[in-house]
Amino acid sequence: MLWHRLVCQSLPYCQSPHVAHVLYKTTSRLKANQQSPGQAPSEISLMLLQCCRAFVLVSSLLVVVTAVEPDTGVRLPRHLIPRHYTVRLLPHVLDEKENATLDGSVQIDVLCIQDTPQIFLHAVGIRVNLESIKIYDRGSKERFPVQNITEDVENQFVILHLRRKYLVKGANYVLAMTFIGRLNNQDHSRGFYRLRYMEAGRPSMMALTQMEPIDARKVFPCFDEPDLKADFSVIVGRPGHMISVSNMPLYRTLPMYGEGFPGYEWDVFHRSYAMSTYLVSVAILDSASWLSMSDGNVNLRLWARPSLLNQTRHSLKVARKLLDFYQNYLALDFPLPKQDIIAVPNIETAMENWGLIISGEQFLTQEEGVTSEAKKEINTLVMAHEMAHQWFGNLVTLNWWTDIWLNEGLATYLSYVAVDQVYPDYKMIEKFVLSEMQKVMFDDALLTSHPVYRTTNQTEEITSVFDVISYKKGASILRMLNEMIGHKTFKQGLTRYLKTLEYHNAVQNDLWSAFTRQAVINKVKLPYDIKTIMETWTHNVGYPVVTIARNYSARTATVAQSRFLLYQDKNSSIIDDGEENLWIIPLTFTTAPSANQEPQLRWLPQLSQAEKIADFNVPADQWVIFNVNRTGFFRVNYDERNWNLIWAQLLHDPRQIPTISRAQIIDDAFHLARAGLLPYQMAFNLANYLKKETDYLPWKSALDAFSYINMMLAGSPTTHEAFKQFAIGILTPMYQQMKVLGSNNKDPVARQLLSEATKWACQWDQTDCVEYALSAYRDWMAQLNGSAVIVPADLKRVVTCTAIRHLNLSEWQFAWKKFQESNIHSEKEDLLAGMTCTTNTSLLSTMLQWTLGNSSHRLDSIHFLDVIKNIASETLKGRDFAFEFLASHWDLLKFRYNDRPDSALEMVASSFNTLSDLEKMDAFNSNHGEGDLISYLYSVTEANIQWMSKHYQAIDEWLHQLLV
Numbered sequence: 010m011l012w013h014r015l016v017c018q019s020l021p022y023c024q025s026p027h028v029a030h031v032l033y034k035t036t037s038r039l040k041a042n043q044q045s046p047g048q049a050p051s052e053i054s055l056m057l058l059q060c061c062r063a064f065v066l067v068s069s070l071l072v073v074v075t076a077v078e079p080d081t082g083v084r085l086p087r088h089l090i091p092r093h094y095t096v097r098l099l100p101h102v103l104d105e106k107e108n109a110t111l112d113g114s115v116q117i118d119v120l121c122i123q124d125t126p127q128i129f130l131h132a133v134g135i136r137v138n139l140e141s142i143k144i145y146d147r148g149s150k151e152r153f154p155v156q157n158i159t160e161d162v163e164n165q166f167v168i169l170h171l172r173r174k175y176l177v178k179g180a181n182y183v184l185a186m187t188f189i190g191r192l193n194n195q196d197h198s199r200g201f202y203r204l205r206y207m208e209a210g211r212p213s214m215m216a217l218t219q220m221e222p223i224d225a226r227k228v229f230p231c232f233d234e235p236d237l238k239a240d241f242s243v244i245v246g247r248p249g250h251m252i253s254v255s256n257m258p259l260y261r262t263l264p265m266y267g268e269g270f271p272g273y274e275w276d277v278f279h280r281s282y283a284m285s286t287y288l289v290s291v292a293i294l295d296s297a298s299w300l301s302m303s304d305g306n307v308n309l310r311l312w313a314r315p316s317l318l319n320q321t322r323h324s325l326k327v328a329r330k331l332l333d334f335y336q337n338y339l340a341l342d343f344p345l346p347k348q349d350i351i352a353v354p355n356i357e358t359a360m361e362n363w364g365l366i367i368s369g370e371q372f373l374t375q376e377e378g379v380t381s382e383a384k385k386e387i388n389t390l391v392m393a394h395e396m397a398h399q400w401f402g403n404l405v406t407l408n409w410w411t412d413i414w415l416n417e418g419l420a421t422y423l424s425y426v427a428v429d430q431v432y433p434d435y436k437m438i439e440k441f442v443l444s445e446m447q448k449v450m451f452d453d454a455l456l457t458s459h460p461v462y463r464t465t466n467q468t469e470e471i472t473s474v475f476d477v478i479s480y481k482k483g484a485s486i487l488r489m490l491n492e493m494i495g496h497k498t499f500k501q502g503l504t505r506y507l508k509t510l511e512y513h514n515a516v517q518n519d520l521w522s523a524f525t526r527q528a529v530i531n532k533v534k535l536p537y538d539i540k541t542i543m544e545t546w547t548h549n550v551g552y553p554v555v556t557i558a559r560n561y562s563a564r565t566a567t568v569a570q571s572r573f574l575l576y577q578d579k580n581s582s583i584i585d586d587g588e589e590n591l592w593i594i595p596l597t598f599t600t601a602p603s604a605n606q607e608p609q610l611r612w613l614p615q616l617s618q619a620e621k622i623a624d625f626n627v628p629a630d631q632w633v634i635f636n637v638n639r640t641g642f643f644r645v646n647y648d649e650r651n652w653n654l655i656w657a658q659l660l661h662d663p664r665q666i667p668t669i670s671r672a673q674i675i676d677d678a679f680h681l682a683r684a685g686l687l688p689y690q691m692a693f694n695l696a697n698y699l700k701k702e703t704d705y706l707p708w709k710s711a712l713d714a715f716s717y718i719n720m721m722l723a724g725s726p727t728t729h730e731a732f733k734q735f736a737i738g739i740l741t742p743m744y745q746q747m748k749v750l751g752s753n754n755k756d757p758v759a760r761q762l763l764s765e766a767t768k769w770a771c772q773w774d775q776t777d778c779v780e781y782a783l784s785a786y787r788d789w790m791a792q793l794n795g796s797a798v799i800v801p802a803d804l805k806r807v808v809t810c811t812a813i814r815h816l817n818l819s820e821w822q823f824a825w826k827k828f829q830e831s832n833i834h835s836e837k838e839d840l841l842a843g844m845t846c847t848t849n850t851s852l853l854s855t856m857l858q859w860t861l862g863n864s865s866h867r868l869d870s871i872h873f874l875d876v877i878k879n880i881a882s883e884t885l886k887g888r889d890f891a892f893e894f895l896a897s898h899w900d901l902l903k904f905r906y907n908d909r910p911d912s913a914l915e916m917v918a919s920s921f922n923t924l925s926d927l928e929k930m931d932a933f934n935s936n937h938g939e940g941d942l943i944s945y946l947y948s949v950t951e952a953n954i955q956w957m958s959k960h961y962q963a964i965d966e967w968l969h970q971l972l973v
Contacts, residue, residue, distance in 0.1 A: 083164055083468055084234065084409075088125035089176070091232045091239040093118040093280075098229070099246035099273075100192045100201055102216045102293055111190035111201055112246075115229045117239075118147070118183055121176045128169040128176070128184065131226035131233035134191045134200075137167060141187040144171070146180055153182075165226055165468055190228060192216065195870070196905050198356065200227030201291070206354040208296055208314050217292040217353065217367060219360060222410060222471050225286035235285040236408045236514040245276045245291055252294045254312070256364040257281050258347050281363070282344060283512045285406050290362030292351050300325050307332065307343050311373065313352040316832055320374035321352055327389055330431045331396045338427070339400060340504045344511075348399070355869045357909075359391050361398030361420075368395065369871065371834040380835040381803045382757040383764065386428075386435055393424035393431075405507055408514040410465045413474045414547070415515055418461070418483020419503075421445060422491075425484075434757050436705075441488065442639050442669055443709050447676050449481035450644070453551055454575045454680070455952075457945050461486070461547040462517065485642045486546045492640040493542075493595050494524060494533050502527040517547060536612050537593055545592040545615055546642065553592050554644045554686065555613065555636070559651055561629035568611075568635075569619035570594060573644050575684050576952040591615045594643060598635045600627050601658070601665060608637040632658050634666065639673040646681050652691055659698035663707075672706035675699075679714035683956065689964055693735070700742045705762045708743065712769055718964070720920040721956060723885050728961070731968035733773040744770045744778070753801075764803040771811040779811060786812035790823050805836065809843025814883075821847050841872055845879035845887070853880055853887060857894045862905060873906055877913040885920075892917045892929065899937045911942050918946045922953035 099112040128144070137158060144153040156172040169184075176182055193202035203216045218228060226233040245253040246265055249272040253259075257279040265273040298318050301310040302325060309332065311325040328350060336342055345364045352373040359368035372391040375384065401423065402416035425445070429437040452458060461483050465471050491499040506515070506523035521540040528539065535542070546552075554573035559566045572590055594613035599606070613620055627633050632654035635645045647655070655674060658665055666674070678695050681687035692714075699711055715736055722729040747763040754760055770778035785808050789799040800808045812820050821844055828840040847853060856876055859868040868876070881891040895902065895914055902910040918930070927950055934943040 083466060085129050085131070085166070085232060085237070086123075086125070088123045089119040089121055089128060089182075089232070091117050091119050091237055092181075093240045093242070094229075094231065095242045095244070096229050096289070097244040097246075098201070098291060099270075100203075100216050100293065102192070102203060102214060102251070103248055104192070107194060109192040109203065111192045111228070112187075113190060113229055114141075114185070114187045115231070116183060116185040117231070118181065121178055121180050121182060124175050124178050126171050126175050128171070130167050130169070130230045131165055131223075132167045132188075132230040133165050133224075133227045135167075135227070135230060136189045137230060138187045138189075141185075142169065143183070143185040144169075144176075145183055147183055148181065163468070165223070167230060186230065188230060193227075195355070197907070199224045204353065204355065206314075208316060213295045215292065215294050215353070217351075218290050218362075219367070220289055220362075221287040221360060222413075222475070223287070223468065225289055228289075231286050233286045234409070235287065235406050238283040238285055238406065238512070238514065240283055241281045241289055243278045243281075243289065243291065245278070245293065246270070246273055247276060247293050248272060249274050250295070254292045254294065254349050254351065254365060256284070256288070256290055256362060257345070258308075279346075284363050284403065288361075288363045288403055288406075290360075290365045290367065292353075292365065292367060294351070302329050304329070304333070306346055308347040309350075310347070311350045311352065313370070313373065314354065317352060317370060317374050320376055320833065323375055324350075324352075324373040324388065324392060327392050327431075328396065331393050331427055334427050334431050335396060335400060335423075338430075338500060339507060341400065341404075341507055341511075343399060344404060345399075355871050357871050357874075359395050361395045361402060363399065363403040366395045368392075371838070371871065374834050376833045376835070378798050379802050379805075379833050381764065381805070381839070382760045383803070384835045384838075386437075386440075386757070386761075389428050389432060389435070390424050390437070393427045394420050397423040397427065400507055404512065405510045406514050408516045410471045410474055411463060412515070412517055414461050414479040414483030415517060415520060417475070417480045418487055421480045422484035422487045436758055439669055439706055441484075442672060443706060443713075445481045446485045446488070446639065446642065447672075447710065447713070449477045449485060450552065450642075450676075450680070451575070452477050453482055454573050454684075455948070456574065456576075456578050457948060458550050460550050462544075482642070486543065489546070489595065489641050490524065490539070490543060493535070494528050494539070495531070498527050498531045498533050499524070501531070517543075542593045542595075549590060549592060552642050552644075553594065554646055554681070555594060555596065556646045557633075557635055557651065558619075558648050559625075559627070559633070561650065564626050564628070566622045566625045566627075566633075567619045568596065568613055568622065570613055570643075573684065575680070576955050578948065578951070592643070595641055596635060597637045597640060598633055599637050600633045601631045630654075634670055634674070636673065638667055638669040644677045644680065645673075646677070646686055649691075652678075652687075652695075656691075656695050656698070659695065660701075663698055663701055668704050668706050671702070671704070672710040675707055675714065676710040679711075679717075682960070683717070685959060689960055690967055693967065696739060699739050703743060703746060703762075705758045705765075708762060709765060711739075712765055715769075721922055721953065721961075722964075723920070724923070725961070725965070728965045728968060731965075731972055735968055735971055737770070737773050737775050740766060740770055740773075741775065744775070748777075748781075760803045764807070767804055768807045771807055779815065782808045782811035783815060786816075786820065790820070802835075806839040806842050809840055810846035810883075813843055814846040814848060818849070818852075821849070821852055838872075838875065841868075841875060842879045845876060846883050848884070848886075850886070850890065853890055854894075856880070857891070861898060861901060870906060873902075874909055874913055874916075878916045881917040881920075888917055888920060896929075896933050896936065899933075911939070914942065915946065919949060920953070921946070921950040922957050924954070926950050927954075 095116040097114045101109040101111065139155065139158055142155045144155065145151060153174050153176065154172045156170045159168045159170065160166065161168065191200065193200055195202060195204050199219055201216065201218050203214060206213055220228065223233055225231050241256070243255045245255065247253045253276045255278045259276055260279045261277045263275045263277065265275055294312060296315065298315045299310050299312045300318070300322065301308060303309070309325070309329055311321050311328065313321045332343060332348065348364055350366045350368065350373070352370040353367055354370050356369045359366065359372055368391065372388050375388060397420040398416065401419040407413055407415045425437045425441040428435060459478060461478055463474050465474060502524035505527055506520055509523060510519060518540065521543060525539045528535065551572045551574070553570040556569050557566055570591060593615050596611045596613050597608040599608040611622055632651060634655065636643065663671060675695060678687060678692040682689040682692040696711055699708065702708055718732060722732050744766040747759070747766050750759060767778060771782055785800050792799055809824055813824060824840045824844050828837055831837050831840070845856065857880070860873045860876055877891050881888040895910060895917060899910065927947065930943055930947050930950060934940070
């Protein structure tokens with residue numbers, strides 16, 4: 010069938026197909042031989058772009074097979090190595106049909122490293138025109154005709170079979186073809202996709218790419234593996250009233266002469282440096298505005314819709330500071346001439362494409378007096394993460410997805426280092442322990458966990474490695490390494506790693522080698538080499554609990570390690586001995602007189618037997634704490650006497666113990682109790698000291714621990730009420746103190762603590778808190794104009810939630826009206842969360858129906874998870890309501906939201922703790938499948954049932970004794 014014809018009118022010599030073909034071949038050679046990264050395409054190639062070619066798609070020549078020879082598995086055979094791509098893309102952005110197309114051509118310069126009669130490429134959803142394929146030897150000009158194309162569907166390969174010829178080792182070849190691809194819609198936002206949104210009251214459209222991890226193959230035929238780096242020359246066709254942006258600066262814009270595309274233009278971008286296919290990026294914007302700041306050779310621009318432009322100004326300043334920080338910290342300049350950042354409506358993620366960061370608007374917008382400190386902090390971290398990727402991931406890229414933590418773990422950890430330096434008031438190095446380390450220690454304590462270094466043998470496994478283990482655990486063990494070898498050596502080791510491998514790929518051994526070399530130069534002494542130490546943390550599943558048993562009379566201590574598990578599945582067995590389950594542990598400790606001095610260090614070897622610390626020498630009446638400031642990725646348990654000494658110190662003067670260690674003690678105690686390794690009474694006793702605590706970290710650790718107990722007891726009204734009274738008794742002194750200081754406190758961490766305290770005080774029905782929230786909300790409703798701030802930004806969510814929970818329909822309707830009027834993402838999130846606190850099931854049903862997209866009040870898809878999560882977490886009735894909704898509409902939700910319903914179901918089922926809940930899981934599995942997900946949720950529910958069986962009775966008795 011005839012696809013389309015582009016007729017060239019400005020250059021008469023283009024009218025001859027033969028001349029155009031010769032020009033095409035000549036220009037290909039000139040571009041490959043003469044261009045270097047950053048240069049513009051040659052003049053001949055630019056003229057050629059104005060010569061337009063027709064081609065016919067012969068679909069009958071595409072043969073689909075289930076297996077091919079040779080059997081390469083998920084990896085491409087290394088017969089050919091790409092050196093340079095010229096990619097021409099013309100997405101039909103304005104096509105009114107739901108399923109629009111993408112016209113394209115690609116020319117790839119390759120080096121042959123093994124004789125082959127076949128060319129393997131990745132392509133998914135792409136129809137290649139067999140007649141358009143041109144393959145020739147760059148040196149001899151010999152052509153290689155293609156006999157046919159076959160497809161390996163499972164591994165997402167297309168294979169070009171040559172006719173009676175081989176490509177020869179050592180030769181350079183050019184491979185060119187035209188194709189038709191898909192321009193996906195927002196519900197399937199992978200590859201190249203369109204996004205519709207409203208701006209200034211009118212519908213608008215944009216198109217953009219999302220290639221990571223394996224979706225470049227959905228845009229153009231390519232060698233879509235991270236180690237097959239190449240230079241890219243990108244050419245984009247777009248309507249004349251739109252703007253296109255890519256990884257490199259725009260070189261030139263040319264008119265597009267042709268039938269059916271009046272007013273279209275070609276944007277030709279400078280040639281890139283070597284990069285992986287997943288980092289290639291294009292965005293086509295409608296009605297965009299931009300800000301720009303320049304410094305030296307790096308031009309920084311942030312693109313946003315006009316209505317949100319002012320809200321992005323702060324993010325642009327943040328980006329400038331972070332870019333400067335990384336250049337100084339890493340002693341390595343940003344390699345590209347520009348960095349664009351695009352604020353995209355209604356997407357949930359941010360993507361670090363080299364030179365073109367694409368981010369959800371919610372991470373780039375804020376309004377002073379409206380956006381909370383917690384939200385500002387998240388936005389700053391997201392920016393720091395994506396900026397870190399420009400070096401870690403883009404300049405030096407993982408070799409294969411097994412090592413995804415080299416990208417994500419490094420970017421996660423360094424984002425905290427960067428923000429801590431650029432915005433020290435946030436105290437991000439301390440918060441890392443809460444937000445990253447302690448969060449992932451929960452996931453890594455489950456039987457379903459996996460190693461940081463995770464083999465991927467199937468295409469579908471590649472996306473699964475992007476999880477908390479890669480991000481948060483990877484970051485946590487890097488922080489541990491930083492403390493082991495010292496901050497100076499760590500920083501210099503990172504620079505060595507980058508400079509050694511820039512524009513290339515890395516495996517984790519490359520990182521260990523860089524640190525090892527730097528440690529030798531800096532004369533850092535370690536009992537084992539870095540690779541040996543760190544591979545116990547990247548290759549082993551889970552993490553250890555280190556048990557300390559003191560001999561008080563002899564002043565010695567015995568330490569032992571074993572894998573920490575929150576629960577043990579009776580149907581599985583965990584090997585507790587053998588090197589594969591043990592770790593080399595840097596074990597720091599301190600005691601009362603030396604608490605403010607450098608902690609002592611001992612190494613726990615990778616052995617199953619206990620190790621004795623003979624020179625411990627701590628007096629019997631003094632406490633000792635191990636893993637000072639939680640620098641190591643493990644938990645610590647003590648004998649009963651030492652726990653009591655720690656408790657006594659906390660009650661007397663908690664500040665004798667470092668802040669992070671106080672947070673660690675609370676977190677460890679409650680998780681050890683949850684695992685059955687410590688009596689819950691000891692954990693509750695330790696928590697009593699919090700009446701004297703005013704620091705954010707220990708309180709946040711405690712409130713996170715209380716949250717689980719609160720959730721487990723919610724189905725037992727009398728016990729739950731007793732727990733609420735216990736928690737309010739501990740919380741009230743701090744809440745009252747924070748309330749006196751007020752939300753105008755200039756310390757952002759103090760404002761976050763006030764927000765947390767208010768949230769839980771109101772949720773547990775503390776009288777002062779509820780009265781304040783109702784009064785503030787009524788005043789807000791009575792306000793005649795919106796100029797005065799009635800409800801502080803940090804308290805807007807909890808005030809709205811409390812008022813709607815305790816009052817009636819008019820309060821809910823007021824929040825909904827404010828939600829519709831607001832164009833500030835953070836405020837909309839707070840209002841929507843507050844609306845889910847209603848006890849009116851009709852209103853809850855209405856909000857859930859909004860997520861289906863078939864009502865007059867369709868919510869943006871970014872709000873889906875928040876609606877489900879907040880309804881499920883508010884009450885047991887809301888949780889069950891949300892589960893029934895997911896079960897009833899699962900197929901539709903999966904179609905609209907891809908994998909997000911999986912996350913929603915995890916949130917809903919996290920508090921299941923009865924046999925009837927297991928039956929719900931069985932019924933869901935029978936109706937919808939989802940075997941792996943349901944298996945995981947089944948194990949979580951069984952763990953919660955175990956918790957109720959082991960701990961409920963003792964906690965109930967202890968709590969009721971307090972009330973007597």
